Amino acid sequence: MRYIRGGDRNQASFLPARIDDYVAADAAVRVIDAFVEGLDMFGLGLVRATPAATGRPGYDPRDLLKLYIYGYLNEVRSSRKLERECRRNVELMWLLGRLAPDFKTIADFRRDNAAGIVGACRAFVLFCREQGLFAARLVALDGSKFRAVASAKRIMGERKVAEEAGRIDQQIAAYLANLDSIDAGERADSDAEQTAAALQALRARRTDLDALAARLKAEDRTSLVEGELDARPMGKGAGSKPPSYNVQTAVDAATGLIVHHEVTTEPTDNRLLHPMAKATKDAVAADTLTVVADAGYSNGADAAACENDGITPCVPANRAVNNQGDFFDRTAFIYEPQTDSFRCPAARTLVRKQILTRKQSVLYIADDCSGCALKPRCTRVERRFVQRHLYEDALQRMNARVEADPHLMRQRRCAAEHPFGTIKRMTAGGRFLTRGLTNVKTEAALSVLVYNIMRVINLIGSQSLKIRLA
Template identity: 30%
Template sequence: MDDAIAQNNEVRLIDLFVDSFKLTDFGFDFDFVENGRPAYHPSDLLKLFIYGYLNRIRSSRVLEKESQRNIELMWLLKRLVPDHNTIANFRKDNTKPIAKVFRATVKMASHFELIGGTLVAGDSTKLRAQNSKKNNFNPAKIDRHIAYIDARLEEYALALSKQDGDTNNKKVITKKISKHRLQKQKYIAYQNIIDSTGVTQISTSDPDSRQIMTRNNISEVAYTVQTIVDARHNIPIDFKVTNQNDSKAMGGMLRRTKTILRTNNFTALFDKGYHTGSEFKAADQLGIKTLVAIPSIGRASQAPDTNYNSEHFAYCKENDTYTCPQGNILKSNGSTYKGNNYTFKQYKTKKCKNCPVRDLCTTAKANGKVIQRSEYQHYIEQNAIRMKQDPKAYKKRQAIVEHPYGVIKRQWGFYYIMTKKTIEHASADVGLIFSAYNLRRIFNLIDHNSLKEYLKRLFLIFYTYRTVFKAFCQTYINSKNQNIYHKKYYMVT
């Protein structure tokens, strides 16, 4: 069988890649039932999944079938054929270890200098969850269902009152009434959960998934996958599965990126969905330069003449005042007001009443033009300055961060999550997706002979370390048993 697998076949790279790990350090579970059949080694199941995802196979049943007929998998698994339940359980039970496998792919890419670490781009993509829209409920949808049931119950009650002696019809109607009452109790229970927990939605098949907008006003019950992609070879260096939108994601992703790259000397590009004042402050505190697209002003916030929009009012930090295009000074009364997760001040002037261009500046009848300045406005303005100074840099964002999404979703067809129930299980699936993507990039960019030499060195280092350490431990135990204390043992310890 070994002769049937070419030396340049990438399945040999997968074998070396997994064997170069110390899987106990990754946290894979090695426990097995003593009275049952021996457990499959985690390395065998990990090899099976990496091979599967690289070849667009994620189903545990299909992987089981392929291990019986695919000669590459027969060689890789040494003719082992795990059951599909064993395969599926390995994926969902090893979320954190799989994340460490992804980190290993990033480390390998860094070793071969495929990661520049000076320019990164962040974005999110939506992967559909194993939960239909029918099994997703929000307060408005629950109210509609309850109203529909109440209307049907009234109809059945009226029909029941008109039945004279037809016993069969009465039984049918009574059965329908009982069924609708049970359904109503179910929806009332959902509403009670929403009221008591503060969640906005309930998904019955996959509780952590949420109905969110995906594209062009089309919604799906899905997860949001936040990613950071390095610009040199479009390699993702971090991901996080959430059920939230993008507005509060940038700060946390930059903090993680700083830890991965071990520096803050890089520029991060994000689209307008991440344009949030508190996140700009977080990036500033981390010392990371960000370029975030500036969203357009809402129609309700625009002046009748756009030349009099608030961005054309000059702010003076020393005097804490604004100057309008007509030269009038807008002052604050010093009070701070609470907004949605932020505080702000209001600036206005009495000269608005007699201003000759008032109709061009504002539609307000009482106070005239009022400008609100958020506590994060300084950081927002700094981003606007950076965008003006370096407009070409931001244009690279889409080409950098959309590349992995195009391959994963369009070419590979991985536009949905395979696992069910909880973000942790979804993260395991996404971790394998991005691990496979990074390996595909590395296999395409690096000479296979160089890869083999690198992985063989890691393999030898790991096994040499393990053999020497075992020998030392045994020698040390023997010396302790003989009450012999050698200085060299303590030095090695």
């Protein structure tokens, strides 16, 4: 038996005369080319959208945007790796007309055109809406943590800053004493120079720590990530939490397209229901919108705000659980709106006592629990307390929608979790390469744009999409 053998490397051959012949007719790179060529570079605000009249010609921003979209589509995000691909990747040679910009030019484009790249992502969503590719009758919200370019060791709190500042003060005092001993003796000048250099470095570090402490106080925060001040420690559980960003998406449940996304510094999703729902409604220009999310988005104030803006939220209410004993749950107490009071299982009244501003709830207290036969099943203290959320009615309506249609949560899982799985696979498990909120928003926009392009290709085919983009 023989093996399949390749051709002789030194054998002359007649290769296709056109580089276009090497690119498949249904290749995604042709879709990228058609999409970017149809964008208004000047309207997006890209640098060099209009070429300068004098000086050396620069690269067309269309070419650099194509390069980044193609790179993120193929999991090549580093500017140095993109530079190498330009010289060996046939599809990139076709896409860029055999241009090979250096890595600095590539990196500068992503840094200097944050708003324009985000606008390009938005432009594709608008294109999909105009083509009727999604109706946004039901939108699923979800969030996921993406790692920032910083180590957990760089997280600095007030205590850690104070401890390091104390150690540096001791080191500075020791170096000053060493300089005094050098001056008093006849030691070499090189020792004095080394001590002075170390002293200068310690003082510079002490200045940095003072700046961190001042920022902690000014922003009323418990911790900062040194070197990546926009990131926050995020994660579940009681262990250490790595510096991260909270990436939010709103996904059309029917098609799986991401119709809106945002990168936030909120550690949890609790305060993001209304901001994300309102931004999604504006993005799709809908009169009404139904959004479904998990219990992490449960927020009475946001639920009421959504209803006021024509948005129907469907979120399981996240209620506190009484873990102090086997006592009557708050659901056993009946609220009477006419008198703004509660009726307990023993038919006694709990009257309004005070508003708990931080908890956004009202506290009710029983008039008298003495002699009640049900008291052992109700409380250990003298009188029973019950809290009612300030937006209890909105919470109940929101929760009732989910209970009335359990299929909603299955739709949410199928729609919202798949995009994050795909994007995290393309971004090394959900890791940003750049620093600062503005730059990571640019990265997120590229990832979302690439995901949406892939999704539309799967829905209608690359040939059909290319024709619509033309």
